[in-house]
Amino acid sequence: MIPFFAVAGLILLTSVLMLLPLIPALAELHNKSDALPLSVIQQHTGEIRFFADGFRTYMKGLELPLRECVSSGANTTGTMPDGSEYLVLGRGEEALFLPFREHNEFRPAVIASGTDLLLPSETNFSKEIFSAASVIGGTMNRYRAILAEKDVRLGRESSVMRWVHAVGEFSADPACQLYGRISSDTGIRLSAECRFLRLNAPYIAIGLEVDGAPDPSQLLSDAVVYQRLFHDGDFEIQAGEVFEGNLVVRGRLRIGVRARVRGSVKSEKEMVLEPGVSIEGSLIGASTMQIGSNCMIRGPVIAERTVLIQKGTRCGTLQNPTTVSAPNIEIEEGVVIFGTLWAREEGEVMAGA
Amino acid sequence: MIYALYVIVSVICIYTARHYWFTLNRLFGFQRHPYIDIDTADWPPVTILVAAHNEEKVVANILSALMTVKYPEDKMLVIPVNDRSTDRTREIIDEFVGRFPGRIRPFHRKEGKGGKAAALKDAMELVQTEVILIFDADYIPGAGLIRQLTAPFFDPEVGGVMGRVVPMNCGTNLLTRLLDLERSGGYQVDQQARMNLRLVPQHGGTVAGVRLSALREIGGWNDTSLTEDTDLTYRLLLHGWKTVYQNRSECYEEVPETWPVRIKQIKRWAKGHNQAMVTYGLHLLFGKHRASLRERIDGTLLLGVYIMAPFTLLGWVLALGVFYQGVAPLHGIVAILSVTAYAAIGNLAAFFEIAAAVRLDGSRKRVCLVPFLILGFAVSIFAVSWAAVSQVKDALTGAEFHWDKTERFRKAAS
Numbered sequence: 001m002i003p004f005f006a007v008a009g010l011i012l013l014t015s016v017l018m019l020l021p022l023i024p025a026l027a028e029l030h031n032k033s034d035a036l037p038l039s040v041i042q043q044h045t046g047e048i049r050f051f052a053d054g055f056r057t058y059m060k061g062l063e064l065p066l067r068e069c070v071s072s073g074a075n076t077t078g079t080m081p082d083g084s085e086y087l088v089l090g091r092g093e094e095a096l097f098l099p100f101r102e103h104n105e106f107r108p109a110v111i112a113s114g115t116d117l118l119l120p121s122e123t124n125f126s127k128e129i130f131s132a133a134s135v136i137g138g139t140m141n142r143y144r145a146i147l148a149e150k151d152v153r154l155g156r157e158s159s160v161m162r163w164v165h166a167v168g169e170f171s172a173d174p175a176c177q178l179y180g181r182i183s184s185d186t187g188i189r190l191s192a193e194c195r196f197l198r199l200n201a202p203y204i205a206i207g208l209e210v211d212g213a214p215d216p217s218q219l220l221s222d223a224v225v226y227q228r229l230f231h232d233g234d235f236e237i238q239a240g241e242v243f244e245g246n247l248v249v250r251g252r253l254r255i256g257v258r259a260r261v262r263g264s265v266k267s268e269k270e271m272v273l274e275p276g277v278s279i280e281g282s283l284i285g286a287s288t289m290q291i292g293s294n295c296m297i298r299g300p301v302i303a304e305r306t307v308l309i310q311k312g313t314r315c316g317t318l319q320n321p322t323t324v325s326a327p328n329i330e331i332e333e334g335v336v337i338f339g340t341l342w343a344r345e346e347g348e349v350m351a352g353a
Numbered sequence: 354m355i356y357a358l359y360v361i362v363s364v365i366c367i368y369t370a371r372h373y374w375f376t377l378n379r380l381f382g383f384q385r386h387p388y389i390d391i392d393t394a395d396w397p398p399v400t401i402l403v404a405a406h407n408e409e410k411v412v413a414n415i416l417s418a419l420m421t422v423k424y425p426e427d428k429m430l431v432i433p434v435n436d437r438s439t440d441r442t443r444e445i446i447d448e449f450v451g452r453f454p455g456r457i458r459p460f461h462r463k464e465g466k467g468g469k470a471a472a473l474k475d476a477m478e479l480v481q482t483e484v485i486l487i488f489d490a491d492y493i494p495g496a497g498l499i500r501q502l503t504a505p506f507f508d509p510e511v512g513g514v515m516g517r518v519v520p521m522n523c524g525t526n527l528l529t530r531l532l533d534l535e536r537s538g539g540y541q542v543d544q545q546a547r548m549n550l551r552l553v554p555q556h557g558g559t560v561a562g563v564r565l566s567a568l569r570e571i572g573g574w575n576d577t578s579l580t581e582d583t584d585l586t587y588r589l590l591l592h593g594w595k596t597v598y599q600n601r602s603e604c605y606e607e608v609p610e611t612w613p614v615r616i617k618q619i620k621r622w623a624k625g626h627n628q629a630m631v632t633y634g635l636h637l638l639f640g641k642h643r644a645s646l647r648e649r650i651d652g653t654l655l656l657g658v659y660i661m662a663p664f665t666l667l668g669w670v671l672a673l674g675v676f677y678q679g680v681a682p683l684h685g686i687v688a689i690l691s692v693t694a695y696a697a698i699g700n701l702a703a704f705f706e707i708a709a710a711v712r713l714d715g716s717r718k719r720v721c722l723v724p725f726l727i728l729g730f731a732v733s734i735f736a737v738s739w740a741a742v743s744q745v746k747d748a749l750t751g752a753e754f755h756w757d758k759t760e761r762f763r764k765a766a767s
Contacts, residue, residue, distance in 0.1 A: 024721040034718035035524030038537075040603040046392060046497055200393065228509055228566070230593060230643065246509035248593075264509040282507040284387075300391050300507045316393075325390035339393035 048183045048200040048340075052147050052165030059130050059147070062088060062112050066132065070114030084127065086110040092117035092131060117148075121155060134168065145180075152184075170201070192333055192351040199341040202318060206349055207311075207333025226263040226281075237261065239274070246281065257292075264299060271303075275310075289326070293334075302326065309335050354674055361668035368661060371654060372702035375546035376709045385549045389601050391504035398428040398482040399503055404469050404559075405433055408490035409441040410761045411607070415490055416449045420456065424499040431457045432479055433490075436472035437464065469558070470581035474574040483566060489559040491607040491761055493521070501602040502562045512567035512594025513585060515544065516560035516602035522762065525610050530722055531729040532608040532615070537714055538707035544598040552651035553590060554598035558582025559606070567594045580625025587633040590652060593643035610762045612732065618759050619733055620740035623659040627744055630656040662737035703730075 028034065047053075058080075065076055069090035076088045092113035109127030111117070117131040121138030128145045129135060135148045139155035144162055146152055151168035154160070159177040164170060170182060171189040182188060184201040192207060228246045235249040239256030246263040247253075253267035257274045264281030265271075271285045275292040282299030283289070289303040294312035301307065301315055303326035309315075311334030316322030321339030329347035341347065401419060405412050412433065419431050433446045443461055450457045460476045473487070484506050486499065498516065505514045517540045523533035547554045556563070558581055568574070571588040578584035586596055609615040637644065638653050704726055711720045746752075 021724045025724045028718050028721040029527060029530070029725070031718075032524055034716055035530065037521045037523050037533075037605065038519045038603075038714055038716070040495060040519050040605060048392070232643075248510045264507065266508055266510050281509070284508045284510075286387075298395075300394050300504075302387055302391065302508070304385065304387050320395040321393045322395065323391045323393045325387075340390075342390045342392075344390065 048181045048198060049165055051145065051163045051181065052183065055128055055130070055145065055147050059112065062086060062110075062130075066112055066114050070132075080110065084109050086112060089113040089115075089117070091115055092133065116150075135166075139173070151186075190349050192349055194349045196341070196347040196349075197343055199337075200339065202321065202338065204337040204339075204341050206331050206335040206337075234269075235267075293332075298322070300324070306330065311335060314338070354671055354678070358668060358671040358675060361664055361671065364657075364661070364664065365668065368654070369702040372706050375550075376542055376702075376706045378546045378549055379542045379713065380709055382546075382549055384545070385551075386599070386601060388505040388508065388597070389501065389599060391507065392500070394504070394507065396425055396428055396500065396503060397484050397506065399424070399430075399484040399486055399499065399562075400480045400482045401429065401431045401486045401488065401499070402473060402476055402480075403431065403433045403488050403490055404436065404472060405438065405442050405446070405490040406436040406469075406472070407438045407440045407442060408761065409438075409445060411491045412442055413445050413449070414493055415488060416446070416457065418493045418495075419488075419499075420449075420453055421496060422494060422499045423496050424503075426456060429456070429499065430482070432476060433457065433459050434472050434476045435459060435461045436469070437462055437467075466576055468576060468579070468581075470574045470578055470584075471576035473581070474576050477568075477573065480565065483564060484562060485565055485568070486562045487559055488604075489606070492518075492559060493605045494560070495604065498560075498602055498604055501599055502560070505597045505599065506562065506564055508595075508597075510593075510595050511597055512564050512589040512592075513556045513596035514562040515554055515557050515596060515598050516604055517541075517544070517598075517600050518557065518560055518606045519603050520608040521605035522607050522610065525762075527725065528612060528615060528729075529608050529610055530719070531725060534707050534711060534719065534722060534726060535729065536608070537710040537716075538703065540598075540600065541710035541713050542706045545600045547651065548598040548600070550651075551645070551647065553586065553648050553655055554596050555655065556582045556586040556589070556596045558585070560602070560604040563589075564594070567592070570594075578625055579621055579628060583626050583629045584632075587629055587637065587652065587656075590644050590648060591633065591637065591640070591642045607761060609759060611760075614760045616732065616736045619736050623662070623737040623740040624744050626656065626659040627741060630660060659737050660741060662734045663741045665734060666738050 061080060065078065065088045069076055069088045073090040075090055075094065077086065079085055086109065089111070092115040111125070112130040114132045116133045117129065117135045119135065119137045119141060122140045123138070124142045126144055128147070129143065131148045134150040135146055135152045137154045137158055139157055141155060141158040143158065143160045146164045148166045148168065152164055152166040152170045154172045154176050156173040157175045159179065160182065161179055163181040166184045167186070169186045169189065170184040172178060172191060172194050174191040175193040178194065178196040180197060182196065182199045186201065187203045187205065188199055188201040189205045190196065226245045228248060230248050232250045234251040236254045237243050237256055237259045240258050241256065242260045242262065244262045247261065247265045249267040252269045253265065253271045255261065255273045255277045258276035260278040262280050264284070265279060266284040268286045270287050271289045273291045273295050275294050277292065277295045279297045283297050283301045285303040288305045289307040291307065291309045291313055293310040297315045298320065300322050301324040305326065306328040307324070307326040308330045309332065311332040314336045315324050316338035318338055323340040323342065324337050325342040327343070327345040329341065329343040330350055331347065332350045403415055416431065416433065435443050435446055446459045450459055458479060460479055462472055462475055465471060465475060484503055486502050488494065502514055502516055505511045518536055520529060520533045520536055523529050544554050563585065567589060571592050574581055575584045589596055609618055634653060634656050638649055644652065704723055707726065708720055708723050
């Protein structure tokens with residue numbers, strides 16, 4: 001009998017040890033605590049204005065006090081339904097003089113103004129700002145988020161942590177740091193040494209000098225389906241040459257001065273566009289990309305590493321906006337992008353030569 | 354016998370290493386999503402083909418979803434490919450055509466060869482755009498999905514694009530929960546790692562797109578294939594077109610809720626995959642074409658995925674045979690046998706891959722179900738092996754492949 005019990009005991013012990021890892025599995029199967037489908041973004045589409053639109057809806061709760069403050073010229077404070085404190089200003093310029101600063105922190109949290117909002121310098125605005133008119137910020141400020149129904153102008157060396165949306169023009173003075181999303185329904189202007197991540201507007205002008213480049217709307221439509229041409233190894237399109245077709249180069253690609261490509265271009269290694277090049281389609285680089293001065297590119301510009309865009313270049317058109325995207329973007333003053341400029345890791349405005 | 358076993362062990366070791374390589378790349382490597390940031394562009398016209406064969410339970414859902422996506426209306430045409438349906442599919446589609454005039458052009462196929470590829474092939478007569486997107490009728494695309502799947506076609510080298518499939522009925526029972534885990538591993542890790550490493554992401558034939566000029570160059574849809582998606586992947590590759598995977602282009606699907614349906618589905622996949630292996634395997638590995646060396650190797654390993662099931666079963670039989678013959682393993686082979694034992698119990702590397710995928714998805718408790726995957730593995734290994742055997746039998750007897758539609762479980766939209 002003893003060997004029988006020994007064997008039975010061994011089998012029992014082995015079975016228990018085998019079933020041990022299944023206990024959490026059985027518990028989860030029974031409880032279904034994590035059985036919902038993975039969250040898939042079904043409705044919003046990664047829209048850059050998503051947070052701004054949400055905040056605009058949130059601000060509807062302040063419509064009445066805002067209207068009253070504007071007509072009376074008075075200020076008021078209170079608490080939103082979610083517990084956030086707010087300050088409503090009848091006269092936006094009074095924000096410069098109000099005693100709401102404690103150790104460079106502006107209190108209370110959400111600021112709303114019915115008129116142009118003038119903000120002091122060297123201040124941390126840790127909650128959202130809303131203006132029914134424009135927002136003009138002092139220097140070296142730190143913002144969480146701004147929504148303005150007119151223009152937004154940030155003073156030198158200011159930074160934005162989450163997002164800004166301006167119905168009018170957004171402009172940033174030198175050395176601003178724009179983390180998160182910056183969008184405008186009118187246009188964006190960035191000065192030298194500004195750093196950015198994601199920008200979207202009908203036009204994004206880098207620096208004050210935006211004229212001088214030819215209008216890319218002169219470029220033909222790329223509705224024609226061009227033949228695809230392959231080249232293994234390095235390739236060069238000669239200066240002044242007109243190249244017809246979609247070009248895929250498995251090596252380095254150089255496009256000579258004032259050459260024109262009637263189609264799209266891709267290279268697996270470095271790509272260099274010399275000054276005055278026109279591309280009617282898209283520009284795709286699996287490595288780094290250098291776009292010379294006064295180039296015109298109609299379609300999306302995508303680089304998997306770094307893209308350098310030199311002065312006078314224009315990407316997209318007002319009628320046909322496009323996207324310029326890369327992990328790292330260096331862009332010189334004098335460039336205009338129509339549409340989206342998106343640096344996944346870091347974008348920087350280089351001071352003009 | 355022992356040498357055959359060594360071969361099998363070696364091949365299993367290669368697949369084990371591959372799983373680990375992919376998982377570690379996904380956890381620690383550079384992640385490629387080059388086209389996902391294209392949110393503003395002069396969007397090209399697209400045609401969206403919705404494959405529907407007796408889909409009265411689900412077709413209204415996808416058509417409703419497609420009518421609300423964010424894509425220029427004048428540049429998007431939906432073609433429901435109603436393939437010889439005998440239920441209310443036609444009626445439902447025609448109702449949508451009436452509600453959205455000019456945006457849906459139905460293709461009612463009354464006769465012809467069976468199978469999705471044959472239906473898509475016939476529907477091509479209506480397609481005039483360079484970009485074609487394909488959905489099965491049980492999928493529900495989100496608002497931004499059409500733009501996300503179209504964006505890669507700005508790259509002139511891209512011939513095909515594939516999005517991620519997410520089960521929406523995952524909580525129904527044990528099978529759906531296991532399939533949810535498998536999908537996570539397959540897309541979140543396997544497909545994305547192949548994208549990261551510039552290997553061969555697989556076209557899935559749904560939540561997917563193809564370039565018309567590329568499709569024409571490779572000879573159109575292959576209606577002799579049981580898995581037109583695998584077939585398409587390899588023909589694109591052999592003609593120098595890239596298939597790209599977009600992990601963030603997610604779309605809900607319905608997974609089988611009963612084991613017989615699941616077995617039928619995986620047997621069809623296995624047969625189609627093996628068919629592609631026989632057709633393209635040698636040419637891919639040794640032929641003259643534009644695929645890189647790493648694409649050739651990965652593509653070949655991908656082709657062999659389903660043949661590994663009977664191969665593993667054979668390994669078990671051989672291992673038993675070796676044991677009872679009393680053959681002593683060669684000196685130093687013990688280590689390899691250890692790996693075999695480790696891998697043979699279900700290739701734990703694949704389970705590691707799935708656990709990592711679940712983690713990347715941000716899920717918490719569902720990772721607890723990983724031990725149950727051994728059950729899904731056991732069913733799959735026998736089903737896939739049986740499919741391979743019957744495929745050989747069909748080839749010898751000259752029997753034609755039969756295309757089985759996957760049964761739907763959703764309640765019909767009212």
